[in-house]
Amino acid sequence: MINLGLHDNKTVTLDLATLTETRLMIQAMSGAGKSWLVRRILEQSYGRIQQLVIDLEGEFHTLREKFDYIIAGKGGDIPAELKSVKLLALKLLEFNASCIFDLYELKKHERIAYVKAFSEALISAPRRYRHPVLVVLDEAHLICPEKGKAESASAVIDLATRGRKRGICTIMATQRLAKLNKDAAAELGNKMIGRTIQDIDRKRAVDELGFVSREESLALRKLQPGEFHLYGPAFRIHEGSQGYVPVNDIVLVKVGDVESSHPRIGTQHVETHPEATGKIKQLIEKLADIPHQAEKRAKDMIELKKELASLKRENTLLKKEVPVPCNHEPIIQAQKSQIRHLQEELDSAAKKLEGQLQGIHLLSCNILKDIEKLTGLSLRPAELFEHIENLTSGRGNEMHHIMQCETADCGAKPRTEKRAFPRPIRNSAMTQGSDLSNPQRRILEAIASFEALGIDKPSKEMVAAKAQYSPKGGAFNNLLGRLRSNGHIDYPEAGKVELTESGRGVAGEVEAIAGVEELHQGWLKIIKQGPLQKILEYLIQIYPESISREDLAKNLGYTEGGGAFNNYMGRLHNTFEVIDYLPGRQVRAKQEVLFPEGLA
Secondary structure, rough: EEEEEEEEOOOEOOOHHHHHHHHHEEEEEOOOHHHHHHHHHHHHHHHOEEEEEEOOOOOOOHHHHHOOOEEEOOOOOOOOOOHHHHHHEEEHHHHHOEEEEEEOOOOOHHEEEEHHHHHHHHOOHHHHHOOOOEEEEHHHHHHHHHHOOOOOOOHHHHHHHHHHHHHEEEEEEOOHHHHHHHHHHHOOEEEOOOOOHHEEEEHHHHHHHHHHHHHHHHHHHOOOOOOOEOOOOEEEEEEEHHHHOOOOOOEEEOOOOOOOOOOOHHHOEEEEEEEOOOOHHHHHHHHHHHHHHHHHHHHHHHHHHHHHHHHHHHHEEEEHHOOOOOOOOHHHHHHHEEEEEEHHHHHHHHHHHHHHHHHHHHHHHHHHHHHHHHHHOOOOHHHHHHHHHHHHHHHHHHHHHHHHHHHHOOOOOOOOOOOOOOOOOHHHHHOOOOOOOOOHHHHHHHHHHHHOOOOOOOOOHHHHHHOOOOOOOOOHHHHHHHHHHHHHEOOOOOOOOOOHHHHHHHEEEEOOOOOOEEEHHHHHHHHHHHHHHHHHHHHHHHHHEEHHHHHHHHOOOOOOOHHHHHHHHHHHHHHHEEEEEHHHHHEEEOOHHHHOOOOO
């Protein structure tokens, strides 16, 4: 049992086993005792269940004055870094160690990204790490809001829904009930509601408590610090001889004292924390190397991605290079048949020609005899006729010689010389690419790097980013036009390019693109201007989530509606076309350009 405090001098408690199954929501305005209540629950349950506390305001590090908590954050035992949070969460589950995550020094978007990664790590943890664990999310409306967008919202909702079967007991504490996501709040079966003044928050609190009269609603404004209305299946009240019985109605409890120092309002956040005791120093030493381990894992992941890309490329090339069986017999037989046919035609023509020549010879002799009789001249045409006969008999002998050669070549030994067949005359640029400029070759290699991953028809924007050209610039489009004219590329559909066989041969073997990270770096080099790069990098980081223009400007230190910020957004949307404008003044990184299908 967790001792909460008193109701009419009767002790009110939380049954820990039931709480783990049903979870808890705490709501009270600033200064009404919300953090005090969270501290009381943590102190009373310490040692009976593992505790992981997301502390956005840096209030709970003083718990280590009395209890052995590990502190992650600036000045703590382990830095609160996004790159190592998932590994840290798994190690804490493995060692069953309680930890306070002091995120006070992080910026808003860094906190949201950290909580998202932390929540996802808990949900996806291996079965061997599953056991009861208390997860406290202070200022929950900031990381799981009802309106607007927060990258962490879906992960926090998963924590409250899917976490139950993993032994995760989620406790959400908030100053603004109206701003807390309703889907998340609905999963929290136990409620504790303190002083509430804001009308919209009080209306939501009244709905949660089931109050119907105006007097009950106004009474929420008059509660003293540390007083909370409560109801839910995990609460118990001591009824004398009956012992602890379930609370079946809404009761008002006064929260008891705490053992550790509770920071007063207005006190400065300290970067030094109470020193760790001997009990957890050894555990802290085991966790100290986590940032280095996380960095090594990230590098290993990059190497694995490169290796996977290389294997995909090899697989693509193997599929395209299907070997053809080397059976030359049909070709030889076809050539022999063709030669026989030609021989027959030539023999027939030779016989006809021979007959015609004999006729001409006879006619010539008669004519010459007649001339000799008439003129007395004796002509000698024998040499001419002999030359004609030699020519005729020579062609026949030549064909006979060819036939003999073909028959000899079809023996057991393969031919050592290639037979000369007529070939089409091709431009040297199409066969060797010797006259290609470096920019043209760079574009061919960019297309080939996508083809190696199985993306045979990349978009022009993808190719431009890989080759580091502006896709709408005249230089890039002129280069594409020349490559198409030379027969190296084609446009299979609108906005797409692909290599021809000629272009593939000129590009040669090209290493596959490593992934979307390489594509993003290409875009950042194209954009060049620092503020535009800063905005694009932030939108890439939070993808697939969108963000309002107001929050985007605020997070990056710009004035929403200012001329400079609007100019930057206009260039990213209209000139470079790398972001999308969504309803409700939301903005998001453009999926088809920055996260194209097929590129991991």
